[in-house]
Amino acid sequence: MKIGVIGAGAVGLYYGSLLQRAGHDVRFLLRRDYDVITGSGLTVNSPRGGFHLEKILGFRDSNDMGTVDLVLVALKAFANHLLAEMVRPLVADHTALLTIQNGLGNEELLAEAFGGDRVLGGVAMIGVNRGEPGVVNHMALGSIRLGEFNGGLSPRSDQLAAMFNAAGVTCEAVADLRKVRWEKLVWNIPFNGLCALTNQMPGRLLANPATRSLVAEIMDEVIAGGNAQGLSEPISGEYREEMLASTARHTSDYRPSMMLDRLEGRPLELEAIYRIPLRYAARQGAAMVRVGMLHALLDLGEPASK
Secondary structure (H helix, E strand, C coil), X not given: CEEEEECCCHHHHHHHHHHHHCCCEEEEECCCCHHHHHHHCEEEECCCCCEEECCCEEECCHHHCCCCCEXXXXXXXXXXXXXXHHHHHHCCCCCEEEECCCCCCHHHHHHHHHCHHHEEEEEEEEEEEECCCCEEEEEXXXXXXXXXXXXXXXXXXXXXXXXXXXXXXXXEECCCHHHHHHHXXXXXXXXXXXXXXXXXXXXXXXXXXXXXXXXXXXXXXXXXXXXXXXXXXXXXXXHHHHHHHHHHHHCCCCCCHHHHHHHCCCCCCHHHHHHHHHHHHHHCCCCCHHHHHHHHHHHHCCHHHC
16 A cells, blocks of 8 residues: 655654555655655664664655655644645545544544545554654554544444454554543543643552542543433443553553644644633533643733733
8 A cells, every 4th residue: 555644753754654564655744854764774673673674765855755545644733734735646536544643633624624434533642752852652552543534433444453363463443432532531631631730640640649530530520521412322420440551551651642643842732632622612512721821821821822
């Protein structure tokens, strides 16, 4: 399959490199480390086995990438105002668009620009970040759950899940994409925000009884907000406990993406991870008070708010 990766940060490079290693024709839109990666290749460090790809098809401009069978979108959501312009040159009549970005609203943006029938969304549970130029460090997890924007299972979603599984990525096709989106927010909203604000990693938050209780309370608000959306099945309280236990086991020493963005002076993905979920919950009468406070504190530190 011919695949174009838009958003070749840690997540895009990691999944794209696995797909290339599995034999697919993968093209990366590179903004950072272009010279190093196109000149010397890409190294992936992982507890599941590291590897080096000597040749990477990297491009500075998506107009030079050509049309593809699948566009894999891993762009930071704060750059979504540029997304349609980046994706458009890659799209042919048969092209599918799969966004694995954080938060809500990403599929809707692509559907508005290119039509909902070609859009899928995916939720990646992964601990990965950039190392020195040309290096990606995978620490933990890595599974993807993906589904059609218009809902329901399809041969296409099954085919894409099979493609990822064959490349070494545990992947499941789901019928209710909205549910898995809100399930990811159960982790993303408390840990991204609290780690960015406190400069403490998840394990430290969970080790302190007061902050562990706060994490659980925020998770409960997100679960209630998600369940108000008319999901196919409600998100259970047991899911919260699974997320807390999984974090303690796998990502206690992991710096979430928003924490890294704040440390490195980049904008935060506040629209997709906080504002849109808050709006959706409010429309259904679900008050997420702690989430709203977390968003307000994060927004206070953004340049545009000063």
